[in-house]
Amino acid sequence: MSAGGISLLVVDDEPSVRRLLRTTLAGHGYRILEAASGQAALDMLARERPDAVLLDLGLPDLDGLEVIRRLRGSGVGVPIIVLSSRNGEAEKVEALDVGADDYVTKPFGMAELVARLRAVLRRQASGQGTEPVFRTGELTVDLTHGRVQVGGREARLTNKEWDILRLLVMHAGTVLTHRAIMQGIWGAKGDVQYLRIYVRSLRRKLEPDPEQPRYILTETGIGYRLRTDD
Secondary structure: OOOOOOEEEEEOOOHHHHHHHHHHHHHOOOEEEEEOOHHHHHHHHHHOOOOEEEEOOOOOOOOHHHHHHHHHHOOOOOOEEEEEOOOOHHHHHHHHHHOOOEEEEOOOOHHHHHHHHHHHHHHHHOOOOOOOEEEEOOEEEEOOOOEEEEOOEEOOOOHHHHHHHHHHHHOOOOEEEHHHHHHHHHOOOOOHHHHHHHHHHHHHHHOOOOOOOOOEEEEOOOEEEEOOOO
16 A cells, blocks of 8 residues: 555654654655644544544543544544553553554554554555455455465355454454454354354464464454454
8 A cells, every 4th residue: 555645643742752653654655743632633633634543542631542432432433543551451452442443552663553554544445344355475365255265275164253254354454352353243242262262263274373373363362463464
């Protein structure tokens, strides 16, 4: 995906962080907008239409989680990547559950951040989905015909395994919490252990080494992320 014409809103109260992100992301061709507080971010989002938001949680006025709640509550669907030094599992799960698209812990590598950014922008550009045929490494998933191949070999999945894989493909590159997956598949909170059983089964069918997965990656205590080639 070309970054030409894509604008990003960076929300962080630390000038040094904003400067780092502005310099690095502008070098990748993105146009950068900045806000130093939650309210300033909300005001700017009311005037501008950035393609994505990079949001710190520890803001001086509104907590970043409250910013996400207000945006999602008002129907704003702009992709949000949280950038935060809060590395507890509970904080990550809460941010993702209230509407963040991804969560990157400070300090972070810029290569990882750019890859995560490309993933959420690609999904946004394709209408919250993905292309009919998704590919990463030797894994190919044909959403239209319900076919899955690994290295040219067809993998036969159960209905529930397909449902889980399809949901991961539709959000490829971003983290889905256990709760989000269970609600998407079963329509209820469900049992995390039940989900883990299905993921283990999927990995046995799709991964060269299920104990060291390449495709369905675990975000410990949070959920799962389907790898993209970015």
